[in-house]
Amino acid sequence: MSTAAIAADGRGSSIPDPEYRDLLASVTEWVEGPGEEWADRIETGGTVPDALWKELREAGFLSLAAPAELGGRGLSFVQWMGLMEVFSRSHASVRMIVHVVNGTWRAMNPHADEVQRRKFVLPSVAGDLVVAFTLTEPGNGTGADITSSVRRVGDTYYLTGRKHLITFGVRCDYWLLFARLEGTSGSAGTVALLVDRHAPGVEVEDTSQTMGVRGTDHASLAFRDTPVPVADRLGAEGDGLSIALGGFLTPSRISVAMSCVGLAQRAQQLAVDHALERTTFGKPLAARQAIAFALAENAADIEAARALTLHAASAWQDGVPDAGSLSSMAKLTAVDMLTRVTDKALQVHGGIGYWKTAPIERVYRDARAQRFEEGTNEIQKTVIARGILRQAQGPRADAAPADPSAASAARL
CATH class of the missing domain: 1.20.140.10 (Butyryl-CoA Dehydrogenase, subunit A, domain 3)
Known part of the structure; x- marks a missing residue:
């Protein structure tokens, strides 16, 4: 499957209206039935059980927005918004799961090579891999002033810095993390990296005690010389911020x-x-x-x-x-x-x-x-x-x- 054969952001996709209406009815039935039962369980326990993730994945709700070429349902963006409208009537953590998982692939796919597409994008669309968008830092803003940095030694980056308010940062499989090359400033030196959740040199603090949206885990992260393969960088050096803020x-x-x-x-x-x-x-x-x-x-x-x-x-x-x-x-x-x-x-x-x-x-x-x-x-x-x-x-x-x-x- 070549890069050229894939609609990078899915904007050219759509499904026939009768099929969409059936899907909309199915989502509405789930939100008003099982979704309400899950809402009670989440509020009582304060966490989203693994069984809910499994149910959403098996129902196909985690792969609705991506094009069929990536294993998604192939909805147009407007069609997807119609489903988001319904999902959002459910518990906030349910909405957060389908919103994030159905969107993270948009940041990765346009910049992924074929190996990265097979390793990260396709499993993410299938719901088999949870990728947490990791941009925000505690000591500055959320853009060109990020200070988390990497130094390159051969085919490996070594990452040092802090991130916080990272949705699904505890339970994810990878962090889609944005940092800068050591010694650079502005957007020109930024990089986008897929960092293994279990890489060495990482401290993960669960910071999920929020006013609302109970059950959606959030994390504060600290990295100290955490190794990241150069092969797991999306795009080129200097593309980090455009990947984060672009599509x-x-x-x-x-x-x-x-x-x-x-x-x-x-x-x-x-x-x-x-x-x-x-x-x-x-x-x-x-x-x-x-x-x-x-x-x-x-x-x-x-x-x-x-x-x-x-x-x-x-x-x-x-x-x-x-x-x-x-x-x-x-x-x-x-x-x-x-x-x-x-x-x-x-x-x-x-x-x-x-x-x-x-x-x-x-x-x-x-x-x-x-x-x-x-x-x-x-x-x-x-x-x-x-x-x-x-x-x-x-x-x-x-x-x-x-x-x-x-x-x-x-x-x-």
């Missing part, structure tokens, strides 16, 4: 935006059900104008964010030049929408919604996490503003990085 970040931001839409839909559903069932002073809550207006505002908010997210998804799928700016607009809009919707949904529940026995309590906690995924609101605003100003300047625009994640602004 991965834009679709991932759109996916996070759609996850906000799905979770908001779940919050709205819980609020509507409660408003219809709860009676005060002889009338259901839904009959009270203040409650009805809150539900109406939520519905409009959700639809607006959904429309913008699908617009961004179509733009990225079609290769539209401003897809990056649209992805940031979608994420900015969707996370703010989710904050408003979940707050009103909790208010509709009254005091009972504050107890852990109420499903809205978990939804409310989980909603806060999306504000940090793939860049804060401040990052998104900077991306959008740069796009606006670059377009206004036309040919006079300089070559400033399109995404502030590639500069010190990432520490916001």
Whole structure:
């Protein structure tokens, strides 16, 4: 299988509409049935059991977004967003698993040689290999100011540095890790490495005690002269940051935006059900104008964010030049929408919604996490503003990085 024969990012794939509708119904049935049972188990135990990973893998839910040539289902990106919308109504850890596993291959595949494709990409798409995206560091931002470094001795890099907030960094098989050549600065000296989870010279600290998204493991990592074969480097020396922020970040931001839409839909559903069932002073809550207006505002908010997210998804799928700016607009809009919707949904529940026995309590906690995924609101605003100003300047625009994640602004 040659590199040229593979659609690197899957944008040319799609499945027939009847097949897609059947798949959408199957995912919805799982989310509303077994998915709810898994949610209770995750919240009770605080971890995602291996059996859930196995169930998701065997159902084919971990290989939906990749092209058929890589062993995936071959969905278009817009089709995949329709499924993400449904998955996101489930427990946040379920959403996180399908989001990450169905996206990490996008960073690897365009830069992998045939050996790397067989060793890393195909097993990742199949769900047999968990690859954790490993960029963020504790002492600086998430881009050109990374300080984790490697020195090369023959056919081996020796890695030294720290990473933190790494999703699935404990249970993964490899870290897709971004560092820089010793003595370099800026983006020119960065490298993308696939680092074996069990390589020597690594300390892994489980930092999974979070406000929400319970069960999704997160790690803090320390490397001291950890050996990494040069053969496990993606792309060339100097390509690291472009691999991290190129074909991965834009679709991932759109996916996070759609996850906000799905979770908001779940919050709205819980609020509507409660408003219809709860009676005060002889009338259901839904009959009270203040409650009805809150539900109406939520519905409009959700639809607006959904429309913008699908617009961004179509733009990225079609290769539209401003897809990056649209992805940031979608994420900015969707996370703010989710904050408003979940707050009103909790208010509709009254005091009972504050107890852990109420499903809205978990939804409310989980909603806060999306504000940090793939860049804060401040990052998104900077991306959008740069796009606006670059377009206004036309040919006079300089070559400033399109995404502030590639500069010190990432520490916001």
